[in-house]
Amino acid sequence: MLLNFLDELRAAGISASLKEHLTLLEALDREVIEQTPEAFYYLSRATFVKDEGLLDRFDQVFQKVFKGVLTDYGQEAVDIPEDWLKAVAEKFLSAEEMEKIKSLGDWDEIMETLKKRLEEQQGRHQGGNKWIGTGGTSPFGNGGYNPEGVRIGGESRHKRAIKVWEKREFANLDNTKELGTRNIKMALRRLRRFAREGAADELDLDATIRGTARQGFLDIHMRPERHNAVKLLLFLDVGGSMDPHIKLCEELFSAANAEFKNLEFFYFHNCLYEGVWKDNRRRWAERTKTWDVLHKYGHDYKIVFVGDATMSPYEISHPGGSVEHMNEEAGHVWLSRVTHTYPACVWLNPEPQRIWDYSQSNKMVRQLMNDRMYPLTLEGLDDAMRELSRKQG
Secondary structure, three states: OOHHHHHHHHHOOOOOOOHHHHHHHHHHHHHOOOOOOOHHHHHHHHHHHHOOHHHHHHHHHHHHHHHHOOOOOOOOOOOHHHHOOOOOOOOOOOOOHHHHOOHHHHHHHOOOOOOHHHHHHOOOOOOOOOOOOEEEOOEEEEEEEEEEEOOOOOOOOOOEEEEEOOOOOOOOOOOOOOOOOOOOOOOOOOOOEEEEEEOOOEEEEHHHHHHHHHHHOOOOEEEEEEEEEEEEEEEEEEEHHHHHHHHHHHHHHHHHHHHOOEEEEEEEEEEEEEEEOHHHHHHOEEEEEEEHHHHOOOOOOOEEEEOOOOOOOHHHHOOOOOOOOOOOOOOOOOHHHHHOOOEEEEEEEOOOOHHHHHHHHHHHHHHOOOOEEEEHHHHHHHHHHHHHHHHOO
16 A cells, blocks of 8 residues: 555655655554554655645645554544445435434544544444444444534545545645746746846856957956846735735745845735835835825836725825725825826736626726726736736837
């Protein structure tokens, strides 16, 4: 089985070497872990997985090979025959019979009873209302019926289990998924225009070789460092409904800092008004006039707004509509000034695109941005960077 496990790991793209396989065998031989499925899972994961992006893939392979016998409760050593985990029959119960079945109790009581049953039971069981097995009305096993139960292997029949041992722990850490700072960087690189500007502090090897060959002595040539010449101005919505999206926005901000040498950023709340800021702790004491931003940064800057565009419509349409202060001019006035000043301008929205139309404020912002709103996903970032790269008329 362990050799099959090794083959399945390799087939899934996890670099599992023979040395690691022998290390796992040695650890098992020396009994460095308890003889439980959970302990073996963590030992084998620590042995074979070197990249957290492969955790979900490893979980899928482990579930396939070992039938997903995992739990975080009651892990005493118990021999469980594998064929118990396969449903051999389904017990059909009438509605009257189902009504007679009572829930065992709360979560702690169910798990404590499961622990005792695992210790007590010595043989296979099919049907019934107490022992772990297939079919029947016991709260433990699979292929049966109980209002509250723990499914062990098999397939769900009634969707009533309160714990499933086959549940994977790391479904959001698969490196095939389009998440993370590194993948965001790859999307942002579509918006690149390289140039050599500034001080000549980098050795020009080719020019040095040519000059030395021509002069007959060492002729050193220097040149400015090559960097992304695109200028980017970020406006980041913070607070309120944006709080659930902090991690994603941090990843975007980190990636943008790494990719763009000419990057400037400012914070706003809900909608752009006459003032923005750089430090949220001093947002009222140290503010920058939006007019100053429009006058300081040239028309060649690319503008990216990041926000969910979720607010009261009055915050966009009316003076004094802001929830935080008395704004003399409506939010739509300031958004229009930005889009008229900077030809390359987009809005990134972290909310799922399917719910955008349920928000009146979202529709208003999209209209003000000339429909240049994109979801904050890798696909949306790619489309946004294409839009910013497009030659503006």
